[in-house]
Structures are given as C-alpha cells and as structure tokens.
Amino acid sequence: MAVQGPMLWLSVHPCRGLVDEKIKVLVQHAAPVQRLTVHTLFRSEDGDDWEAFGHYVSDSAGAVDVSEDVCLGGTYSGHEPMGLLWSLRPVPGSRPSLRFRKKDTGTPMLVTISLHQGFLSDSFTERLPLASRVVERWYMAPGVRRVELTEGGVTGTLFLPPGPGQFPAVLDLPGGGRSLPEARAVLLASHGFVTLALNYLNPRRTAGGEYHVGNDYFQTAFSVLQTHPQVIRERIAIVGLSFGASMALGLSVYSPTIKPSCLVSISGSHVQPAGGSLGDIFAEFKKNEKNTRYDEEKRVIWHDLLLPIPSNPSKKVDVGQLCCPLLLIVGEDDQNWPAEESASDMKEMMEMSGNGHLLTVLSYPDTGHLIEPPYSPHCRSSNFINAESREKYPPR
Amino acid sequence: MVLLRPVRDLLQRHWPLRMREMYQFYIMISDDRDTQCSNERHLMFVYPQSGLVDEKFRVEVENLPPACPVTLHCLHRSEDQDHWEAFGHYCSDHSGTVKVSEDESFGGTYSGRECMGLLWSMRPVPGSRRGLRLRKTHVDIPMTLLISVYRGHLTAGFRELPPVASVVAERWYMAPGVKRIAVEERGVVGTFFIPPGPGPFPGVLDMWGGGGGLVEYRSALLASHGFASMALKYIDPGDTPTDMAMGYFETAFQIIQDHPQVITDRVGILGLSFGTSVALTVAAYSQISRPRCCVCISGSHAYPITTPMDLLAEARVRNSEKVWKDEENNVIWRNLILPIPTDPALRVDVGRIECPLLLVNGDDDQNWATTESAEDIANMMSVAGNKHLLTTLTYPKAGHLIEPPFTPHIRASNFIVQHTREKVIMLWGGEPKGHAVAQEDSWKRILNFLKEHLCIQPTLAPQAKL
Numbered sequence: 001m002a003v004q005g006p007m008l009w010l011s012v013h014p015c016r017g018l019v020d021e022k023i024k025v026l027v028q029h030a031a032p033v034q035r036l037t038v039h040t041l042f043r044s045e046d047g048d049d050w051e052a053f054g055h056y057v058s059d060s061a062g063a064v065d066v067s068e069d070v071c072l073g074g075t076y077s078g079h080e081p082m083g084l085l086w087s088l089r090p091v092p093g094s095r096p097s098l099r100f101r102k103k104d105t106g107t108p109m110l111v112t113i114s115l116h117q118g119f120l121s122d123s124f125t126e127r128l129p130l131a132s133r134v135v136e137r138w139y140m141a142p143g144v145r146r147v148e149l150t151e152g153g154v155t156g157t158l159f160l161p162p163g164p165g166q167f168p169a170v171l172d173l174p175g176g177g178r179s180l181p182e183a184r185a186v187l188l189a190s191h192g193f194v195t196l197a198l199n200y201l202n203p204r205r206t207a208g209g210e211y212h213v214g215n216d217y218f219q220t221a222f223s224v225l226q227t228h229p230q231v232i233r234e235r236i237a238i239v240g241l242s243f244g245a246s247m248a249l250g251l252s253v254y255s256p257t258i259k260p261s262c263l264v265s266i267s268g269s270h271v272q273p274a275g276g277s278l279g280d281i282f283a284e285f286k287k288n289e290k291n292t293r294y295d296e297e298k299r300v301i302w303h304d305l306l307l308p309i310p311s312n313p314s315k316k317v318d319v320g321q322l323c324c325p326l327l328l329i330v331g332e333d334d335q336n337w338p339a340e341e342s343a344s345d346m347k348e349m350m351e352m353s354g355n356g357h358l359l360t361v362l363s364y365p366d367t368g369h370l371i372e373p374p375y376s377p378h379c380r381s382s383n384f385i386n387a388e389s390r391e392k393y394p395p396r
Numbered sequence: 397m398v399l400l401r402p403v404r405d406l407l408q409r410h411w412p413l414r415m416r417e418m419y420q421f422y423i424m425i426s427d428d429r430d431t432q433c434s435n436e437r438h439l440m441f442v443y444p445q446s447g448l449v450d451e452k453f454r455v456e457v458e459n460l461p462p463a464c465p466v467t468l469h470c471l472h473r474s475e476d477q478d479h480w481e482a483f484g485h486y487c488s489d490h491s492g493t494v495k496v497s498e499d500e501s502f503g504g505t506y507s508g509r510e511c512m513g514l515l516w517s518m519r520p521v522p523g524s525r526r527g528l529r530l531r532k533t534h535v536d537i538p539m540t541l542l543i544s545v546y547r548g549h550l551t552a553g554f555r556e557l558p559p560v561a562s563v564v565a566e567r568w569y570m571a572p573g574v575k576r577i578a579v580e581e582r583g584v585v586g587t588f589f590i591p592p593g594p595g596p597f598p599g600v601l602d603m604w605g606g607g608g609g610l611v612e613y614r615s616a617l618l619a620s621h622g623f624a625s626m627a628l629k630y631i632d633p634g635d636t637p638t639d640m641a642m643g644y645f646e647t648a649f650q651i652i653q654d655h656p657q658v659i660t661d662r663v664g665i666l667g668l669s670f671g672t673s674v675a676l677t678v679a680a681y682s683q684i685s686r687p688r689c690c691v692c693i694s695g696s697h698a699y700p701i702t703t704p705m706d707l708l709a710e711a712r713v714r715n716s717e718k719v720w721k722d723e724e725n726n727v728i729w730r731n732l733i734l735p736i737p738t739d740p741a742l743r744v745d746v747g748r749i750e751c752p753l754l755l756v757n758g759d760d761d762q763n764w765a766t767t768e769s770a771e772d773i774a775n776m777m778s779v780a781g782n783k784h785l786l787t788t789l790t791y792p793k794a795g796h797l798i799e800p801p802f803t804p805h806i807r808a809s810n811f812i813v814q815h816t817r818e819k820v821i822m823l824w825g826g827e828p829k830g831h832a833v834a835q836e837d838s839w840k841r842i843l844n845f846l847k848e849h850l851c852i853q854p855t856l857a858p859q860a861k862l
Contacts, residue, residue, distance in 0.1 A: 004853070006847070015448070138446070142564040
C-alpha cells in the first residue's frame with residue numbers, strides 16, 4: 001500500500017567554507033538499506049574535470065551521514081569524512097599529469113555533490129542523479145585583502161586579515177615551479193596572519209638584473225613585513241615548501257637580519273652550500289644532475305640529487321646554530337627531495353649542538369612531496385617547468 | 397554567480413585615508429594601557445563566516461584580559477548606502493574569553509543571552525535618514541557585516557575609535573547552485589528561483605504586500621531550502637491602482653506548475669500583508685489554481701482582491717477618520733478594516749478553502765487588524781466545517797513585517813500610499829525582541845509547514861510478516 005513520506009533530502013554543511021574546513025554531507029529519507037553513491041565533481045580553472053565518489057548503504061531510517069558512516073568503495077573507502085574532496089582525481093580521459101592548483105584565490109572552488117542510486121563507478125554525467133548540491137570552497141575568508149607587492153625591488157603578494165591588527169606574520173616561500181602558488185598564504189591570512197607569498201624564482205627584473213636574486217632580496221622581503229604597520233615585528237615566521245624550505249633554513253641560520261620567531265619546513269632539505277645564495281644552490285644541484293632517476297613511466301625522480309647527505313659541514317646548513325623553533329614536515333615516500341634523510345640528519349646535528357629541544361618532526365608514511373593545505377587532491381606526479389632552464393620536464 | 401568578495405571598499409570606507417596615522421594612534425593609546433601587552437593578539441571568530449541569512453552564527457573573542465569590559469559591535473552598510481549597527485556590552489571570563497552565544501549582554505541594542513542579537517537588533521546609526529527599512533535587492537551577493545570588539549562599554553563613537561579586533565561575516569539569501577531566472581511570460585512578471593539538482597521540486601508562489609515592486613529575497617531563501625519559488629510582481633509602485641484580475645495570479649501559478657523541474661500538484665502559496673489577500677482569494681475562489689497549502693503572514697480576509705476599486709474607494713472615504721497617527725506622526729492603518737465586514741462581498745469566504753492554511757500574525761500589528769481577522773477566519777471555518785485545516789500563530793509584541801529571521805525589526809518606515817501618492821511613515825508595530833522571536837520561530841514553522849504539505853512522495857508501507 002502506498003503511503004506518503006518525506007522526499008529524499010541531500011544536505012551539505014557548510015555550503016560556503018574555507019578549504020581547510022570539514023563538510024558534513026547528509027542524506028535523509030532515502031529508502032532503507034539502499035545502495036547509494038555520493039559523487040563530487042569539480043571543474044578546474046583550466047577546464048579539467050576532477051571527480052571522487054564513495055559507495056554507501058542507507059540505514060533503516062534511509063539516512064547516510066558521510067562523516068559517520070563507512071564508505072564501502074569508490075575513490076576512497078572506510079570512515080573518511082572528507083574523502084569526497086581529498087580523493088578527487090582527473091576524470092578518465094583527462095590530459096596526463098595534472099596538478100591541482102588554484103590560481104585565482106579570490107574566487108571559490110565550486111564543487112557539485114550528487115547522490116546516485118546504486119553503486120556506480122563511472123559514467124556519472126550520463127545519468128540523472130537523485131539530488132545535487134553545490135558547495136563553495138574558499139581560500140580567502142571574508143575581509144582578507146590581497147595586495148600585489150613591488151616594494152624595494154621585492155615582488156610577491158601580501159595578504160592582510162581584516163581588522164586594525166596588529167597581527168603576527170608569515171613569510172611564505174613557495175617551492176620551485178613557474179607560477180606563484182598563493183593558496184597557502186591566503187589561507188594563513190584567513191586564519192589571522194599577515195602573509196607575504198614571495199616571488200623569488202620569477203621576480204620582475206629591471207633591465208640588466210641578475211638571473212638569480214641574492215640573499216638581500218629575502219632580507220628586504222623580511223623587513224617589508226617587519227616594518228608593516230599591521231605586523232607585530234617580533235612575531236614573524238617563515239614557512240617554506242620544498243625549495244622554499246631549503247631557502248628558509250639557510251637564511252634563518254646565516255642571515256644577519258632575518259631572525260624569524262619560528263620556522264616551518266615542508267618537504268625541505270638542509271643540503272646546500274652553507275651560507276650560499278640562490279645561484280650557488282642551483283649550481284650545486286646542477287653538479288648532481290647525473291643522479292636523476294626515472295620510474296617505469298619515465299617520470300623524473302630527483303630524490304637522489306642531494307644524496308648522500310654530506311658530512312662536510314660546508315655542504316649543509318648548520319642547523320645546530322638555529323635559535324628558533326623548527327617544525328619539519330616530511331613525507332616518507334617523497335620522490336622529489338630526500339626530506340626524510342635530511343630530517344634525520346638535522347635531528348642528529350641539533351641534538352649534538354644542544355638545540356634539539358627546538359625541533360619537532362612530523363613524518364607521514366605513504367606521503368609524497370607536495371604536502372599542501374588539507375582536503376585538496378593528492379598528485380603523485382605532475383608537469384613541472386625547471387625554474388632555471390625554463391624547460392618543461394616530463395612528469396614526475 | 398561567482399563573485400569576488402566586495403570587502404576592500406567596505407574597509408576603505410570604515411578605515412578611510414591615513415591608515416598609518418590611525419594605527420599609530422592605536423599603538424600610542426595601547427601603550428598607555430597597563431593591562432595590555434601591545435603584542436597580545438586578540439582573537440576573534442565568527443562561525444560560519446559565510447552563512448545563509450536564516451542560519452545562526454557564533455561570535456567569540458579570546459585572549460582578552462580576564463574580567464575585561466568590552467563592546468561587541470556589528471556594522472552593515474546597506475545597498476542604499478545607509479549604515480546600520482548593533483552592539484552588546486560583555487565582560488570576558490577568567491580565561492579572557494567572550495562567547496556571544498553563551499554570555500549575557502549587559503546592555504546595548506540588546507541584552508541578555510542573545511546569540512543573534514548583533515543582527516536582529518541592528519538599527520540605523522544616529523544621524524541617519526528617517527523611516528529606513530533594510531531590504532536586499534541584489535540577492536546574488538551577500539550582506540557584509542563588520543563585527544568588531546572594542547575595549548569598554550561604548551554606546552557611541554565607534555567610527556572614531558579603532559577596535560581591538562574585527563572580523564567580516566557574510567550573510568547570503570542564496571545558497572550556491574540556486575538558479576535565478578527572470579520571468580516575463582504570458583503577461584506575468586516575476587523571478588523564479590530553482591534549487592540546485594535535477595528536481596523535480598515542490599513549488600511556491602511568493603507574494604509581498606501593498607508596497608509593490610519585485611522583492612526576491614524570500615524566494616531566494618526558499619529555493620536554498622529546496623523549493624522552486626517564484627517572487628511575483630503584481631503592484632507597480634509607479635502605476636495607478638486598477639481592479640486586480642484573479643487571472644494574473646492563476647497564470648503565475650500555472651507558470652510554476654508548468655516548469656519541468658516543478659512537481660505539478662505540489663505548489664503552495666505564501667503571501668504577506670496584501671499578498672495574504674491574494675492567497676486567500678485564490679484559495680477560496682479559483683477554479684483553476686488549487687494550491688496544496690497556503691501561508692498567510694500579517695494579512696486579512698477582509699476586502700478580497702476581487703473587490704472592485706469603486707467599492708474600495710467608498711470604504712476609504714467612509715473610514716478616513718479611522719486612520720490614526722502616533723506621537724511621531726507615523727500612520728496607523730490597523731483600524732481601517734475594523735470592524736471586520738460581514739458583507740460577503742467584502743470578506744473572503746474562507747469556508748470554501750480546501751487546503752491547509754497557516755496564519756502568522758503579530759499581536760502588535762499596527763498596520764492591519766490581523767488578530768481580529770484571524771479570529772473571524774477561525775469562526776467562519778468553524779461554521780463551514782473546515783477548521784481542521786487552520787493553524788494560527790500569534791506572536792506577542794511582534795509587528796506587521798514578519799520576515800525571515802535575524803534581520804532587523806522595523807517599527808515604522810517610509811511608504812508611498814498607492815492611491816494618493818502620498819509619502820508617509822507607516823507604523824508597522826512590534827518591539828525588537830518580541831519581533832525577533834516571531835521571525836525566528838515563524839520561519840522554522842513556515843518551512844516545516846511547507847515541507848509537511850509539499851515535500852512528500854509515495855512510499856511503500858512496511859510489509860508485516862505473520
């Protein structure tokens with residue numbers, strides 16, 4: 001006998017939030033013990049489609065709670081409240097070696113979350129879902145201001161939280177590569193830090209300028225933050241990813257004027273000419289290019305370029321001289337940089353020098369090089385353009 | 397529908413020119429305060445930062461000195477370029493924290509434990525033009541609020557003193573994915589809001605009152621809750637009044653039913669003020685439009701929309717001495733329809749209504765005699781035998797303009813009387829707290845009522861095993 005019951009209801013909360021915020025996806029009033037697929041779809045700024053999906057079974061009341069229930073398969077499985085976002089991957093048939101990156105941080109990612117009947121694994125766009133919702137994922141919180149910086153020859157992007165301040169600040173040094181990823185910097189500003197995402201690999205140059213910036217470039221950048229009226233000058237940190245982390249380590253130890261309150265090094269290494277400039281570091285890497293390896297799909301592995309970790313003190317940053325807390329974030333499956341080996345060596349050096357209490361190491365198994373803000377998709381390999389030679393590398 | 401956050405302009409207006417001098421002033425006065433370390437960072441949170449207009453939020457401040465008197469202040473610049481503000485006086489606890497959702501406000505524009513007081517108690521800043529009403533025209537961009545914390549218990553001077561900290565919050569009428577479609581079809585003018593997804597969805601015909609124009613925000617919010625809702629324009633403030641044709645509303649209703657993403661037999665009507673007159677007339681008399689349910693806010697069954705203009709004109713002349721004014725010269729219309737007419741030509745025969753009916757009224761409504769009308773409606777339906785369809789909600793100390801929650805109470809505002817073109821300030825009634833309670837509670841009840849009668853599907857009853 002047919003009776004009236006409430007209509008199927010799909011809700012996502014919050015419908016607008018920061019990218020590092022969790023979302024709650026709820027299905028209500030489905031049939032009891034019904035097989036369902038929750039599917040997410042995102043179209044990137046480059047026009048590529050990314051998707052993720054999870055298989056669920058509704059309970060006796062016809063409800064599914066993605067934060068609580070177990071996913072039985074899909075692009076992720078198990079109890080994964082945020083699996084629908086971090087397991088996003090290019091749809092089948094996409095261009096190879098895509099990397100997820102948001103260029104315009106002033107606009108949100110628009111993610112469509114749909115509910116399908118049954119356990120589906122493909123052809124989502126060819127079927128009509130039972131229901132859909134759209135969520136906005138923002139890097140920039142309301143009130144954060146973005147300022148393009150060209151002061152004292154330094155180029156980069158400054159992000160300011162709302163309010164009069166004063167605020168603690170972060171000098172953000174991104175990794176190698178052509179464009180300036182601002183995602184982490186704007187997210188830090190959304191959490192109350194004045195952040196300068198520094199362009200040091202591709203800065204605007206005056207005619208006849210040098211190819212690589214000198215250490216004074218970084219010193220100027222640091223003092224731009226120190227002298228900003230909304231910054232607490234004694235509370236400036238440096239956060240670096242990959243190459244940026246290497247720079248951060250070297251500058252913090254050897255620069256007479258750069259004295260950060262703390263350092264965060266993500267997937268970085270201390271192996272570089274001690275006290276050297278950016279140009280010196282590139283020159284050193286070039287010497288080791290023969291150590292480049294390739295995997296079975298001819299993807300470039302630069303992991304061995306800095307190995308073995310030298311015992312000669314002139315070939316690595318003397319982290320024993322560091323005066324501020326250091327957080328090392330390391331992926332144990334990093335194929336790009338020997339971050340794990342470097343972290344062990346740094347730990348040894350600091351313990352021998354007596355400043356080991358300043359060090360915290362976060363080491364993650366099955367994790368690669370690109371440790372980015374949470375709930376963004378993982379990239380095992382992607383296209384890369386060498387900063388020096390401007391050559392486009394085969395994917396890595 | 398993706399837009400950059402329009403905050404730079406907001407902040408430049410409130411922290412205009414000479415920013416460095418202002419910050420130096422701040423540092424100077426903060427150095428004088430022996431209880432404050434100038435490097436201490438006062439953390440302020442609002443969650444969610446980008447919520448729907450009918451969503452509650454949490455506002456918290458941390459890292460204050462303990463037992464520190466502070467003022468939480470909310471500032472909004474409307475689309476008409478007027479400034480609205482609200483503020484509450486708090487005292488931080490032993491850990492230096494203030495939580496608006498848990499702590500008591502000692503005074504300001506609201507008092508007591510009021511987690512949304514910073515929104516519903518907003519009023520125009522001192523010196524503003526008279527008779528303002530806060531209404532959103534562009535529903536695809538949010539209301540932006542600057543929420544700040546100031547040292548001490550302040551009641552004025554918020555623009556001159558720099559706050560200790562600020563955050564920006566957004567309040568949206570439209571959820572992501574809601575589609576906005578302009579309607580100009582078969583002579584009907586309106587805006588259709590369709591929820592995201594394939595549908596089909598239940599539908600709502602949404603009508604505002606005698607002020608006229610095309611008011612979209614409630615429909616946008618209804619679509620954000622899963623209803624395909626059309627905001628209808630049926631009075632043009634620029635036009636001279638003419639006889640209303642029921643056919644216009646029947647066509648509008650049909651347009652909603654005909655939409656491929658709407659469930660044809662799950663369309664309801666929602667009206668406020670004069671929109672109630674439309675809803676009741678259509679529900680009682682239309683042979684074509686059969687609404688599944690009706691919601692009537694701050695309205696009456698007196699003078700159905702089919703009442704000819706000449707009869708209405710006679711009634712106006714007869715009742716002209718019933719238009720009162722209060723001590724501020726604000727116009728009071730509530731007595732115009734009193735006593736409720738007994739002439740069948742001047743009263744909708746609500747005994748003919750065959751769908752569930754929800755009446756929402758404020759008992760301090762100074763514009764229409766809605767509580768008296770509700771009583772008469774109940775009597776008529778009792779006599780006719782359809783009273784089981786009726787639910788009446790009457791809110792104490794609430795006025796006429798019962799709108800979606802957490803928006804300011806408007807006791808009186810500018811109004812153009814259609815048939816005379818006279819500009820008056822109309823008294824709507826109510827007081828802030830009572831009206832805020834009415835808006836919050838009635839919206840929940842309206843959504844539940846619509847869901848109960850429109851969001852239903854056939855399901856199979858569980859089979860018992862013997």
